[in-house]
Amino acid sequence: DIVMTQTPLSLSVTPGQPASISCKSSQSLLYTDGKTYLSWYLHKPGQAPQLLIYEVSNRFSGVPDRFSGGGSGTDFTLKISRVEAEDVGVYYCMQSIELYTFGQGTKLEIK
């Protein structure tokens, strides 16, 4: 099984400041089709989880451009350029090259 490891597990950020979450996979997520199957999700309290980013850096429809994803191979990052109060929740990375496995989650709080 591919293991996904996120750091940090919690983050406290002042509104307007940037935030960054790291995700490492136990093996490369680059598939033979040239695509890398790494996604990011946000689970806000009391809401359905939502897709933010797929294939490392593709922002899903309706996701604000302050969210960006990057990385390659086994190392990936989600960045929020300027955190807003509505960004609180738990962020998960997920690999989909070999079935699906998620990271442990990173809880983002507002200072």
Added chain:
Amino acid sequence: QVQLQESGPGLVKPSQTLSLTCMISGGSISGGGYYWSWIRQHPGTGLEWIGYIFDTGNTHYNPSLQSRLTFTLDRSKNQFSLKLSSVTAADTAVYFCARGSYRSSLVPFDLWGRGTLVTVSS
């Protein structure tokens, strides 16, 4: 706006079968180019993919749960369902249904339900 809503009993006895349904509103389960998944979250831990069913009816299950799982799709009711047999306390979790897309590109889990808590206890 397409929405997903999970439903089912909140309490199941050990050794019994857990049955959940995901109702799709605002869209069709037979729209083509989608696959329908179940994902769960054990208390205080991360997310675990359970399996998916394509709009064709083909299924793919998590190997760790495969022997106990059955997914079905009901086009007339616009819903899909999960049955997990021989449950134990380890199956206590919040269960989410989710949609994936393979239309223009492969987009995993682009839509989720809010989840439903299932507790396995006598």
